[in-house]
Amino acid sequence: MNPGSNSIDLTGKAVSNGIGIGSATILSTKSTTVRPDKIDQEEIKSHLQKLKDSRNLLLSEYEQLRDESHLQSAKDILEAQIQTLKDPEVKKRVQHKIESDRLSVGYAIFSTLNEYIQLLETSGVKWASDRAVDIVAIRDEWIDVVSENRREITMSKGDVIFAEDIPPALMVKISRIKVAAIVMEKGGDTSHAVILSQSLGIPCVINTHWNRYQVKKGMLVIVDGLDGHVIINPDDQQLAQYEERRERDLSRVKESLKWAKKENLTKCGKSFFLRANVEFLEELPKLTTHGAKGIGLLRTETVLFETTEFDVKEQVEFYSNVLKETKNESVTIRLFDAGGDKLINDKSSEANPFLGWRGVRMLLDEPQLLKKQLEALYRVSGDFTGRLKILVPMVSRLEEIRALKLVAEEVRDELKRQKIKFDPSIPIGIMVEVPSVVMMANKIASQVDFFSIGTNDLTQYTLAVDRGNEKISALFDSYHPAIWRMIKMTKDAADEHNIPISVCGEMASKPEAAACLMGMGINDLSMNTSAIPNVKAVLCSHTLKELNELSDRVLEEDELEGIHKLFSKWKFKE
Amino acid sequence: MVRKKVVVKNESGLHARPASVLVKVASGFESEFTIKMYGYHVNGKSILGVMTLAAEFGSEMELILEGSDEKKALETIVDLFETKFKEEN
Numbered sequence: 001m002n003p004g005s006n007s008i009d010l011t012g013k014a015v016s017n018g019i020g021i022g023s024a025t026i027l028s029t030k031s032t033t034v035r036p037d038k039i040d041q042e043e044i045k046s047h048l049q050k051l052k053d054s055r056n057l058l059l060s061e062y063e064q065l066r067d068e069s070h071l072q073s074a075k076d077i078l079e080a081q082i083q084t085l086k087d088p089e090v091k092k093r094v095q096h097k098i099e100s101d102r103l104s105v106g107y108a109i110f111s112t113l114n115e116y117i118q119l120l121e122t123s124g125v126k127w128a129s130d131r132a133v134d135i136v137a138i139r140d141e142w143i144d145v146v147s148e149n150r151r152e153i154t155m156s157k158g159d160v161i162f163a164e165d166i167p168p169a170l171m172v173k174i175s176r177i178k179v180a181a182i183v184m185e186k187g188g189d190t191s192h193a194v195i196l197s198q199s200l201g202i203p204c205v206i207n208t209h210w211n212r213y214q215v216k217k218g219m220l221v222i223v224d225g226l227d228g229h230v231i232i233n234p235d236d237q238q239l240a241q242y243e244e245r246r247e248r249d250l251s252r253v254k255e256s257l258k259w260a261k262k263e264n265l266t267k268c269g270k271s272f273f274l275r276a277n278v279e280f281l282e283e284l285p286k287l288t289t290h291g292a293k294g295i296g297l298l299r300t301e302t303v304l305f306e307t308t309e310f311d312v313k314e315q316v317e318f319y320s321n322v323l324k325e326t327k328n329e330s331v332t333i334r335l336f337d338a339g340g341d342k343l344i345n346d347k348s349s350e351a352n353p354f355l356g357w358r359g360v361r362m363l364l365d366e367p368q369l370l371k372k373q374l375e376a377l378y379r380v381s382g383d384f385t386g387r388l389k390i391l392v393p394m395v396s397r398l399e400e401i402r403a404l405k406l407v408a409e410e411v412r413d414e415l416k417r418q419k420i421k422f423d424p425s426i427p428i429g430i431m432v433e434v435p436s437v438v439m440m441a442n443k444i445a446s447q448v449d450f451f452s453i454g455t456n457d458l459t460q461y462t463l464a465v466d467r468g469n470e471k472i473s474a475l476f477d478s479y480h481p482a483i484w485r486m487i488k489m490t491k492d493a494a495d496e497h498n499i500p501i502s503v504c505g506e507m508a509s510k511p512e513a514a515a516c517l518m519g520m521g522i523n524d525l526s527m528n529t530s531a532i533p534n535v536k537a538v539l540c541s542h543t544l545k546e547l548n549e550l551s552d553r554v555l556e557e558d559e560l561e562g563i564h565k566l567f568s569k570w571k572f573k574e
Numbered sequence: 575m576v577r578k579k580v581v582v583k584n585e586s587g588l589h590a591r592p593a594s595v596l597v598k599v600a601s602g603f604e605s606e607f608t609i610k611m612y613g614y615h616v617n618g619k620s621i622l623g624v625m626t627l628a629a630e631f632g633s634e635m636e637l638i639l640e641g642s643d644e645k646k647a648l649e650t651i652v653d654l655f656e657t658k659f660k661e662e663n
Contacts, residue, residue, distance in 0.1 A: 083598070089623050116622040125628040128625060
């Protein structure tokens with residue numbers, strides 16, 4: 001088909017496994033610029049027509065999207081956009097600018113909406129200035145439509161998506177279409193797009209500088225989510241080779257899915273729990289097919305971003321949907337963990353966001369947000385007694401736990417006054433992800449109901465390696481002997497105070513690491529749903545004695561290389 | 575023409591969600607709907623107009639309706655303000 005010399009081979013960072021083959025679709029995030037061009041008298045009519053057509057087109061798209069959306073919060077956002085398009089004043093002003101000021105339709109929309117944006121931004125009222133971004137979004141999209149320079153958001157099943165970065169709301173939309181693969185220029189291991197592609201099993205490669213090589217819509221692309229290769233215009237041989245690999249991968253997944261149905265017992269009959277890390281409702285159906293036992297980490301950043309002022313009702317709806325769909329299993333809900341790349345409406349940038357105002361630090365400073373989230377969780381708990389657990393992120397000192405518990409008590413007292421049914425004994429546990437907590441684990445264990453180790457952040461903070469920094473990314477290795485020792489310390493402290501301990505970091509999703517954790521006695525692991533079958537396969541096919549031996553030897557190692565050597569036999573093989 | 579003064583009773587103000595409810599309900603009536611606040615006049619059927627008022631808890635505003643169904647419209651809209659746009663528990 002294509003001669004080999006035409007193919008372009010790019011490399012990036014593989015973040016979601018699998019082979020994707022499909023035709024390229026480019027999601028551009030650059031908006032069209034408009035100038036205050038004057039139009040002629042005879043052009044007025046066509047510009048007015050364009051205004052009408054563009055408005056109708058966007059309205060029908062938004063209405064369809066609203067009707068198809070499962071999330072009330074998403075529906076509300078779309079409803080607000082629809083009302084803006086229908087706004088009679090906006091219509092009047094834009095028409096006036098076209099007819100009397102002889103401005104082009106694009107510029108008329110631009111300047112009209114800018115007047116409102118400016119009013120909102122300078123209103124001095126937080127909720128109003130927050131909404132300005134929504135008007136900016138609709139302004140840009142509308143201008144794109146009238147300039148016939150639409151940013152690509154139409155994509156079909158089987159496409160390979162190329163983007164600079166993908167915002168969460170768009171990612172949800174993409175998740176409903178079965179795309180073949182995603183290639184991003186930016187993105188980090190923990191960006192929403194990456195997390196969602198992992199849990200949906202969409203191959204994904206990030207940090208790929210595809211822009212430099214004229215990728216065009218419709219070009220055939222192969223994405224290798226294991227090695228991070230992106231091949232544009234592959235030759236016949238490459239295509240055949242990857243198609244074969246894709247088939248092999250698919251049959252392997254099928255094979256590993258057989259494990260999903262097995263009982264959660266080691267070869268010698270010791271039980272373990274593999275749970276799912278979840279962020280979106282769309283991920284839930286996969287829990288059953290992959291054998292997840294409830295949710296070990298429910299992320300709440302996106303749902304809270306999508307609410308209006310962290311509205312309690314909208315949150316309640318989301319949590320209860322999650323609890324309904326997970327039948328009788330437990331669901332551990334992590335409180336809003338903004339920070340780093342997930343920062344919430346904070347325009348002041350921090351020099352070190354990962355060492356900054358995030359997690360519980362931010363929550364204690366923003367009691368409105370914290371109280372509303374706790375209120376929503378307690379309200380939901382009434383109908384799901386004994387199934388919720390609250391997980392507090394980014395704790396670095398004991399005082400933070402005490403302060404948070406006081407707020408929880410206030411919320412409970414208020415609900416009691418209002419005679420609302422709730423579960424008074426929801427366990428409150430913490431993420432163990434800051435070294436200071438590990439050092440104090442013994443004291444802290446007496447103050448909390450459970451520990452959950454977040455291995456990614458713990459690694460970053462312990463090894464002093466910024467995991468987003470490409471120059472030192474090789475130094476970011478969770479298998480560092482120091483990390484294993486910290487996990488052991490945390491486990492010992494939990495045992496001493498008889499509290500449950502789990503691991504919800506990326507480490508748990510690697511079969512070899514999961515085997516070692518199980519050997520150390522941590523039998524509660526939470527991971528991307530896709531990873532569960534392979535982890536289960538390893539745990540089911542070994543005895544506890546074998547796993548103990550592995551963990552004992554890992555804990556004796558002083559060097560990374562030794563640990564990798566020990567693990568080499570345990571890694572998942574084809 | 576009918577008019578009446580109302581006060582925003584929602585604790586977080588007339589933010590996006592109640593503003594959306596207000597505009598939706600008002601648009602269902604034929605009457606022209608103007609909101610007067612601190613000397614500003616906005617079209618009560620315009621979501622952006624209502625939002626740019628940035629009305630906070632306790633803000634006072636005057637509702638002015640004019641048209642064939644003005645009485646019924648005023649009554650319905652005043653009721654929305656009274657019931658805090660049915661958004662709080």
